[in-house]
Amino acid sequence: MDEKQIIAKRIAMELQDGNLVNLGIGIPGLVPNYLEEGKKIVFQAENGVVGLGPLTDEDTYLVNASGMKATILPGGAYIDSLLSFSLIRGGHIDVTVLGALEVDAEGSLASWIIPGKKVPGMGGAMDLVMGARKVIIATTHTNKGKPKILSKCTLPLTAAHQVDLIVTEMAVISVEPDGLHLLEVHPDYSVDDVVNATEAKLIVEKVETMKGM
């Protein structure tokens, strides 16, 4: 498994049967590939579908939030942007999984702009991070060797103090009021490896081997 597959597989284990889940683009989109048999997750896409199914090549007016042709599962619904974001902002989404440029010890996330370089816009990310009951960040631990998990984000924020869990190819880290707790480490790495690749201070108490690896 490559980095992205490790992250997606570990996050799939966090989703509970019956959860309503919104996945961001990139690594989060790989999560459904790793769901345990029999676990029923309902995926919502912010462009207006509840019960999103796999991608398709067939002619359709149904797209996912990346604009790719997709399918809807039995029991699904098409909704407008207002209801879609009412679900998101109103706390009806159990879990959202999103990528990050930076995430910090206070649970703040930066994911939508690199000033002067890249300005894609926030899309639905700010509402998702603010409104979902649980926010999981799916990210590589570093970007070309540079830590992405910082004591404080340097880029403009997507939202402050909203992240609950950070999953990387190296570790699983939870965000608590007293800081970042290192929960699990991938068998290919040591606790020191993770600490050294993390700019933020990690609270290391009871560390387990990363589940599912």
Added chain:
Amino acid sequence: MKAEISAKEFKNLLKDGLTIMVGGFLTNGTPEKLVDLVVESKVKDLVIICNDGGYENAGVGKLFTNNQVKKLIASHIGTNPVVGDLMQEGEIEVELLPQGSLAEKIRAGGAGLGGILTPTGLDTVVQNGKQIIEVQGKRYLLEEPLTADMALIGGAVVDKYGNLRYLQTTRNFNPIMALASDKVVVEPFETVDEIDPECVITPYPLVDYVYREEK
């Protein structure tokens, strides 16, 4: 039946400086033929309100490639490099808003509300210049209403009265924009005799014109 409108009649409604809402999400549900007619009309200095900047040669993106836009209000422009370039060069103004806030601002405009209060964007650059209001002990951003001179609606199944429902995910911003604009022009993706009243999403009194392509 709502007034049918030809390409020529539609172009006669267009003028420089209009604020136009365009439905669609990454062009899914965008009325491409109406956008093409706006391109042909060569009107300029438009203010475009759309979820995103479309693509270079699709959706509202065509209006940027043709230099017809003064300002874009959207949640995402990452799929159209032309918008980013024009913004960096100072040729156009882009106001980026969280997608849920954009939808609610349009709804507020169409629903006669003075704005909406949302926690989204607090403690980010989105709150710059906006009022923060505390309600029941929680902080919210005041997002003011948005309205437009015209809405271009796509994805629609239109019946003989002008009622609309929408095909699959093409619904997105279309019904909200139909509520918030002075003149609502629909490009039918399909026509039927009558839509079951329980399934009508946009009732016909909101619709001003249904575009009819000349054969």
